[in-house]
Amino acid sequence: MACQSCAMSVPDVIIEPVGEGNLERTVQFLIEWVSDGEPAAREHLADHAAGGGASLIAVRDHTVIGVVTIRWRSNYAGFRDRGIPLVHQIAVAGPFRRLGIATLLMNAAEELARERGVVTLGITVGLFDEYGPAQRLYARRGYVPDGRGACRGQQPLSKGARVTMDDDLIIWLTRQLHH
Numbered sequence: 001m002a003c004q005s006c007a008m009s010v011p012d013v014i015i016e017p018v019g020e021g022n023l024e025r026t027v028q029f030l031i032e033w034v035s036d037g038e039p040a041a042r043e044h045l046a047d048h049a050a051g052g053g054a055s056l057i058a059v060r061d062h063t064v065i066g067v068v069t070i071r072w073r074s075n076y077a078g079f080r081d082r083g084i085p086l087v088h089q090i091a092v093a094g095p096f097r098r099l100g101i102a103t104l105l106m107n108a109a110e111e112l113a114r115e116r117g118v119v120t121l122g123i124t125v126g127l128f129d130e131y132g133p134a135q136r137l138y139a140r141r142g143y144v145p146d147g148r149g150a151c152r153g154q155q156p157l158s159k160g161a162r163v164t165m166d167d168d169l170i171i172w173l174t175r176q177l178h179h
Helices: 023-033 039-054 101-115 127-142
Strands: 013-017 053-060 064-071 086-092 121-126 168-178
Touching: 013 101, 013 127, 023 039, 023 053, 023 064, 023 086, 039 053, 039 064, 053 101, 064 101, 086 101, 101 121, 101 127, 121 127
Parallel strands: 086 121
Antiparallel strands: 013 053, 053 064, 064 086, 121 168
């Protein structure tokens, strides 16, 4: 599913599924921008290739500049029990941030979910300043908190809890997809 119309808003960018022809370039992107090394990158993609999810990449001049992955069956019981897939990862290479690449990737991921009959899609976002652009993107797209407040991973935090601001401090969001 190459999203040719997506490329019109950001010149020369194509959104395509991860496959044999672009697997190694995707692994290199994940190593550089996302994962904790090659084994973690390969494990992430293998899970999705085995049917547990889908991975799409943004490509410009044969270079992977972004990735979005969906886990069809979320590890989070609050989504899994309600049949809500999780946008598991979205990342854009530093030099290409704030140019609309994440929007293109989210458009493609949501379209893929709609094609599978998904009614509601979930995502998480971190709470500290580095996640500000993602928080704004998801809000503009119509993602709303699931009502459990801030969480440390899957555990809601109670009033008075003392936490360290890190990547595990998140909020869970959902969006109704219109078919």
